Amino acid sequence: MLDVVRRPRRKGGGAVPFSALFWRLPGLRSLLLLTPPLAWFVVIYFASLVLLLITAFWTIDPFTAQIIQVWNTDNFARIIQEPAYRDIIGRTLLLAALVTLTDALLAFPFAYYMARIASRRMQTFLFAAVLLPLWASYLARVYAWILILNHSGVLNWSLQSIGLPPANIGYTNVAMWVVFSYIWLPFMIVPAYAALERVPESLLEAAGDLGARRWRAVRDVVLPLALPGVVAGSIFTFSLTLGDYITPVLVGGAGSTFIGNVVFNNIGIANNIPFAAALSMVPVAIMAVYLVVAYRLGAFEAM
């Protein structure tokens, strides 16, 4: 197997030290190094996805909730035919796109300042400030937003104390948009920062020498070079929003159901795992398309 190097056997034929074995069979080393992670990837990661796909083509007995292993596409037909599921998929997609756009707009100037303007010390401080919330529980941060956005919350209280009418955005899709944008922002800032930091100063100087003003240089030099970083960040913000089901439960209102909530209900309440599997193929398919586009835009080199 592999590229075995044939050599005369050692005299005496005694035990060959391992190091010598690796030297003689260079393929063996890669094989040993790669097997555990590959096995992990295939068994844990890939197998579960394949099982998911297979289960999606089965159905359940409504009374005993046992899976009936008869191949059919009923689950997918239901997703396509029932307007409720179309609405939910559309809402999830729209909000994921909105959150991604919001985060990109917020993160870009922030990351630009961090990478190119801030002092070393300021940079460290900002990095800590961006990453610190990730150490706090996701739930605690979402609950904090409930306290801000609810009817007698901090937002309405502040608005009223300066004489403005209350905003009343608690438990609406607007609340979800705000909370998602907040929660996933660090995942956009970090890759954008990494991409911006890699733009050589010399290119900006060259642009200046050629007569470009600062904004022109940013638009024509920095932006195209940093775009892959923003697209890389958008993979995170988009997919994390797409797959979330906790924020819709906590800060969403009537008509805030996400794909993840329907999946959760079908597993937890209805025990209809085949339908849940079919529905969870929707974000998988969407992300596959998204990743192809991101790859074309060079996001993978920026990660």
Add this chain to the structure above:
Amino acid sequence: MKFGALAGVMAAVVVVTACGQTPNNTGNKQAPPPTANLKPLDKVGAGEGQLNLIAWEGYVDDSWKKAFENTTGCKVHAQYAGSSDEMFSLMHGGGGGGGGQWDMVSSSGDADLRLIYAGDVRPMNEKLIPDWTNFQTYFKNPPYNTISGIHYGISLQWGPNVLLYNTDKFKIAPTSWSAVYDASNTGLVTAYDYPITIADAALYLSKSQPSLGIKDPYELTKKQFDATVALLTQQRKLIKKYWPSASIEIDMFQHGDAFIGAAWPYQTIQLKLAGAHVADTIPSEGATGWGDTWMLATKAPHPNCAYLWTQYVSTPKIQAEQALFFGETPVNTLACAQMEALQAGSCAQYHANAPGTYFDTIKFWKTPIATCADGSQNCIPYDQWVSAWTAIKG
């Protein structure tokens, strides 16, 4: 963690999964459960030293488990389950009947019939439970755990779904569920985020639109079901948010995001403790409710310890402790005095002293199945309730 918060989570977990399923009424031709002929124990022997339980989180709390272990010598191992479905799969797995590993499960009404008809639980002898005679009459033979006079478990605790309202906004107590469907209350209403909420609407329609002929809110024909779904779809415009857990509904009432809606007595009690201006009522149409049962696995390896445990949790003292721990109501009428001793006024608060007629107003949760009371297959089964609920709340 604060007791109240814990109890809130518990109550949420319990009730979220506590929908029941009735046995088929007399008209039904369904075959008897597979374990119907297994003879239950005649007397409780010495404990086997072990007891393996599947329970709602906290149903086997140390505060009452320890004393049981000390007196009976039965060492209790509890596996907490998060949902009725998880309970069902634990009991049904490993060859069924608890797989020779599990002794008992603290099942809710919606899992009961599934367990019974799958042959995973066996009849129990109620005569071996001395406190059984002190149970509220309804809970001696509730339709979700007793079929043709055979008990497939011993009732434990229950609770109604009441109409909770803000007393500042509603100065006159609402007497009908119509308040939560009335367009003049737009933006004030909340409802439980669970498919079984459809039954609440069906219960209301059974009184407000008698022409639909709804007799049992869990047995709806296509026409009745569509009318109920239409009512709920209309109601969605009034709703700011459906509450997914007790603590969130409490938040909403506290912060002015909800003023009226279905709730459990637990929320009312917590809100009153927090000083909120709320009250609850069971409107003229009646209300829905839930009930939990300790059931014995068909292949229980420690049946004597299981009976000892059931005797123990049926005693007034433990019934009262568990009721106050979770905000639910004991089935043992003698628990009332114990509750009063632990927390004055709690007996009446939780309706633990309710007269028998009270239970006529409560329609206990059961999972809807295709078989109607008349034996026909015209009723809408639960999986369609789930998808209809998804469509209703959007």
